[in-house]
Amino acid sequence: MADQFLGFDLSTQQLKGIIVGSDLKLIHEAKVDFDADLSKYGIEKGVLTNPDEGEVFAPVALWLEAIDLVLQRLREQGADFSKVQGVSGAGMQHGTVFWSGDAETLLGNLDGGKTLLEQLDGGAFSHPFSPNWQDASTQIQCEGFDKALQDAKNLALATGSSAHHRFSGPQIMRFHVKHPEAYRATARISLVSSFLASIFLGKVAPIDISDVCGANLWDIKNGRWHEHLLALAAGGSSGVQDLKTKLGDVPSDGGASFGTISPYFVKRYNFAPSAQIIAFTGDNPATILALPLRASDAIVSLGTSTTFLMSTPEYKPDPAYHFMNHPTTPGLYMFMLCYKNGGLAREHIRDAINKDGENRSWDKFNETALTTPALGQRNENDAMRLGLYFPRPEIVPNVQAGTWRFLWQDHVLSPVATPTTTTQDWPTPQADARAILESQFLSLRLRSQPLLVSSPQQQKTTTTTPLPLQPRRIYLVGGGAVNPAIAELAGQVLGGSEGVYKLEIGGNACALGAAYKAAWGVQRCKGGEGSRGRFEDWLEGRWDEEGFVERICEGYRPGVFERYGEAVK
Numbered sequence: 001m002a003d004q005f006l007g008f009d010l011s012t013q014q015l016k017g018i019i020v021g022s023d024l025k026l027i028h029e030a031k032v033d034f035d036a037d038l039s040k041y042g043i044e045k046g047v048l049t050n051p052d053e054g055e056v057f058a059p060v061a062l063w064l065e066a067i068d069l070v071l072q073r074l075r076e077q078g079a080d081f082s083k084v085q086g087v088s089g090a091g092m093q094h095g096t097v098f099w100s101g102d103a104e105t106l107l108g109n110l111d112g113g114k115t116l117l118e119q120l121d122g123g124a125f126s127h128p129f130s131p132n133w134q135d136a137s138t139q140i141q142c143e144g145f146d147k148a149l150q151d152a153k154n155l156a157l158a159t160g161s162s163a164h165h166r167f168s169g170p171q172i173m174r175f176h177v178k179h180p181e182a183y184r185a186t187a188r189i190s191l192v193s194s195f196l197a198s199i200f201l202g203k204v205a206p207i208d209i210s211d212v213c214g215a216n217l218w219d220i221k222n223g224r225w226h227e228h229l230l231a232l233a234a235g236g237s238s239g240v241q242d243l244k245t246k247l248g249d250v251p252s253d254g255g256a257s258f259g260t261i262s263p264y265f266v267k268r269y270n271f272a273p274s275a276q277i278i279a280f281t282g283d284n285p286a287t288i289l290a291l292p293l294r295a296s297d298a299i300v301s302l303g304t305s306t307t308f309l310m311s312t313p314e315y316k317p318d319p320a321y322h323f324m325n326h327p328t329t330p331g332l333y334m335f336m337l338c339y340k341n342g343g344l345a346r347e348h349i350r351d352a353i354n355k356d357g358e359n360r361s362w363d364k365f366n367e368t369a370l371t372t373p374a375l376g377q378r379n380e381n382d383a384m385r386l387g388l389y390f391p392r393p394e395i396v397p398n399v400q401a402g403t404w405r406f407l408w409q410d411h412v413l414s415p416v417a418t419p420t421t422t423t424q425d426w427p428t429p430q431a432d433a434r435a436i437l438e439s440q441f442l443s444l445r446l447r448s449q450p451l452l453v454s455s456p457q458q459q460k461t462t463t464t465t466p467l468p469l470q471p472r473r474i475y476l477v478g479g480g481a482v483n484p485a486i487a488e489l490a491g492q493v494l495g496g497s498e499g500v501y502k503l504e505i506g507g508n509a510c511a512l513g514a515a516y517k518a519a520w521g522v523q524r525c526k527g528g529e530g531s532r533g534r535f536e537d538w539l540e541g542r543w544d545e546e547g548f549v550e551r552i553c554e555g556y557r558p559g560v561f562e563r564y565g566e567a568v569k
Contacts (some may be wrong), residue, residue, distance in 0.1 A: 005514025005522065006081075008070075009091035009508070010196050011283060012058070012132060013046035015066040017074050018511045019084065022462060022519065024542050026505060026512075028112050030073035032066040041086040046376065047132050047475060051111045054136035054165075057129040060097055060195075064116040067199060071269055085202055086518035087261060087314055088278040090286030091192030093214040094166040096125040098175070099188040107202050112267025116199065126185040126494045127175070133166040141170035146217050148232050152319040159229070160213045160333075162319035164395070172243070173233040189246045191215075197280035202262030209254045210334065211282035213239055213324035220325060221315070223252060244415035254327045255535065278521030280514070281450035284309060285327035290503060291475055291549070292540035296452050298471040300490060301509070302442065302480025306342030308444045310335045310471075311536075312451050319352065320396055321447055328517065328535035334469065335451055337444060339396050343480055345389045351435055366485035369433040375567055376431055383409035384567055385426060386442075387435040396443065405435070408567075437486060438567070441493035447569050467556060468565070470495030474555055476502050478508045487552045493564045496555020503550055506517030 004023055007017040018029040034046045041062045042048060049056050075081070090124055103196055110119055120130075131137075145163035146390040148150045152162035165171055167502040168191060175452070181548040188204045191212070197205035213217045217233065219226040233525050261275040281289075284307060287299060293311045301307040312335050317323045326332035376385035388404040405416040405426055419426040419497045452469050474496040481502050492501040520538050 002083065003085045003519075004080075004083040005287075005515045005518040005521070006084045006087045007511045007513070007518055008087075008196060009283060009286070010066075010089065010192055011046075011062060011510070012089045012092055012134075016069050016508060016511045017070045018508055018515055019074065019079055020515045020519065021107065021260055023544075024516060024519065024539075025544075025547070026508075027174040028074050028077050028079045029508065030077060030512075032069045032073070034062060034066065037069065038062050048129070050137075054139075056132040056134040056136070056422070058132055059097075059128060060125055060130055061121045061128065062119055063130075063195075064120055064199075065208050067196075068115050068117070071265075075269065076489065081269045084271060084275050086257075086276045086278050086522035088156065088514040088518035088521065089196045089200075089280040090514045091135055091194075091196050091211070091280060091412065093191070093193075093211060093282040093284060094133050094168050094171070095130045096166075096168050096171055096175070096191040097130050097190040097192065097195040098125060098182065098186045099190065099198075100124055100126045100185060101187040103187060107198060107204070107262070108219050110262060110264035112264050116264075126180045126187075127179060130195075130217075131171050131175075133167075135171070136165045138165045138170040140412045141173040142167075144232060145170055145229065146174070148229060149485070155216065155321045156317040156323075158219055158221075158226060159216045160218075160238075160317050160323035161216060163216055166338070169217040169229060169233050171218075173235075173365075175234055176233065176239075186246055188248060191282070193282055197258060197277060198264065200261055200262065201258050201277045204248070205277070205280070207250050207252055208279045208281040208285075208327065209252055210285040210325045210327035211280075212250050212280060214322070217247070219252070220323065225250075251279070252330070254281065254325070254329075255517065255524055255526050257521055264382035276518075276522050276525055278518045279328040281517070283502075283510045284323075284338075285324060285334055286513035286517070287477065288334055289327060289517050289535065289539075290477075290491045290509040292535070292536050293471060293545050296454075296471050297473045297475065298448065298494070298496075299475045299477060299509075300494075301478045302342060302476060302483075302486065303478040304343050306339040306440055306444075308337040308448060310448060310451060312453075314451055314453075316450060328520070329424060330338060335448070337396055337447055339440070339443070340392045341390045342440070345391050345415065345440075346436055346480070346486075348391055348428055349389070349432045353433060362485070365433050366483065368430050368483045369437055370488060372431060372434040374434075374563060375438065376426070376435070377563075379564075383407035383414075383425065383562050385431060385438075385461055386413075386567065387432065387433050387439050389432070389436045389439060396447070413556055433485075434489070437489040438493060439563075441490055442567055443562065445494055445564070447451050449531055449568070467497050468495070468561060470556060470561065473498045474500045475549070476500065476505065476552070482554070491555045492560050494555070495561050499551045499555045500553045501549045502552050504550060 141164035257276040297308040322336040
């Protein structure tokens with residue numbers, strides 16, 4: 001019987017489950033779309049909102065129901081869970097789940113004849129909702145966190161990030177103030193990833209060593225909870241020990257097994273009792289596990305938001321971006337840039353170019369973007385077009401919503417006031433198609449530059465001239481990865497000495513990374529061949545380049561890359 005491994009991805013709008021074989025090839029996949037399948041919860045795009053306070057949250061009951069539903073769908077496809085040797089998962093980062101004092105007992109005594117919802121909803125939770133990463137209700141708390149260590153720079157140095165509305169520390173601090181009785185009744189606090197792990201483990205699972213870095217509470221360099229920040233979140237030093245107990249210990253080994261699967265899943269779905277639960281992690285850390293990333297390889301995730309991920313041995317935190325522990329490999333860190341304005345901003349311009357709200361085709365947008373010269377310059381003496389497109393308030397940089405267009409020439413930046421279709425220097429919306437892609441990729445290039453290291457392949461070319469410093473490979477994942485114009489501009493602006501690649505099942509990157517982590521973790525438990533090696537080496541040894549990724553275009557273009565370097569300045 002060939003071993004199989006199960007990976008989950010619990011995101012804002014869906015729960016995905018995928019099964020891979022020991023060759024890492026996909027066998028089964030299923031998903032639950034929350035709006036389509038579980039609309040009875042009154043959600044829109046997976047969440048409930050309280051606009052008056054900026055709250056965005058999800059009912060935990062929804063997730064319980066989705067877990068049973070996705071397993072049923074996998075079984076209907078023919079999945080044989082008795083072959084699954086390991087389970088891991090990914091959860092959207094920063095969200096918190098508040099367990100009651102009865103949770104451990106309820107989790108440990110689940111009846112395989114009943115659903116998770118029937119047995120856990122109500123009694124297992126001190127609060128029925130989990131704040132979502134889009135929540136913006138914690139401005140006062142964020143100001144407190146940024147001041148706690150004097151300024152945002154020191155907070156980023158200690159915890160990997162400055163304070164953010166969505167981060168778990170500010171969220172717990174606000175929960176403690178707004179719901180004091182529920183906070184007192186809370187025995188344990190999970191992140192979304194460790195909540196999902198807890199369900200499969202049959203007891204509250206530890207928080208993962210990478211996902212914990214999205215809380216503003218973990219002292220990354222010293223590998224422990226930050227006492228001063230715990231005191232802030234808990235409302236004073238007297239609450240530190242209680243909050244520490246609620247959060248629990250964080251194992252330093254990201255590939256460890258938490259134990260065997262809950263008997264509930266053995267009885268209800270015929271899982272093998274020996275199936276191992278390997279540490280579940282955050283969605284962004286799981287994404288970097290979907291590829292055998294090397295130093296200076298970059299993943300660009302093109303969804304509703306835009307996320308840029310790199311694995312790096314350098315710990316150089318800054319308030320403008322995020323650093324987290326690598327989910328599997330001690331001594332490596334995950335560098336992350338996260339922008340609110342990604343796909344939505346691009347869609348606004350696509351719709352303006354189509355002039356028809358019903359036409360959602362990208363064809364005209366792509367043609368316009370690719371036939372417009374780089375930076376709008378027909379020759380090198382023309383002014384450069386540089387735009388900023390933020391239909392929603394942005395976090396990198398932290399600015400209000402708005403659109404700004406500028407011309408840059410002879411070291412002078414000139415705003416372009418209310419351009420129209422006939423404005424010579426900036427005809428809108430035509431010029432915006434290329435400008436928005438350039439803007440988004442220039443921002444990534446600017447902020448990732450300090451972390452790049454030169455790989456041996458970049459040291460020399462056929463002419464023995466070293467290439468400019470740039471990523472080795474650019475991997476595109478997410479919905480925007482299938483767009484050829486986006487891929488082309490990624491290569492022109494960001495470079496990529498070996499090219500731009502698309503992950504063949506890039507929409508499932510998080511679940512795939514989780515399934516790979518399960519396979520690696522189980523092999524380590526068994527002490528098999530290569531079990532003591534690094535995850536990246538283990539994955540590369542099983543990697544089928546032709547089957548898993550597709551090279552979609554050139555990366556580095558001589559002359560073009562350097563011209564964008566002037567725009568970076």
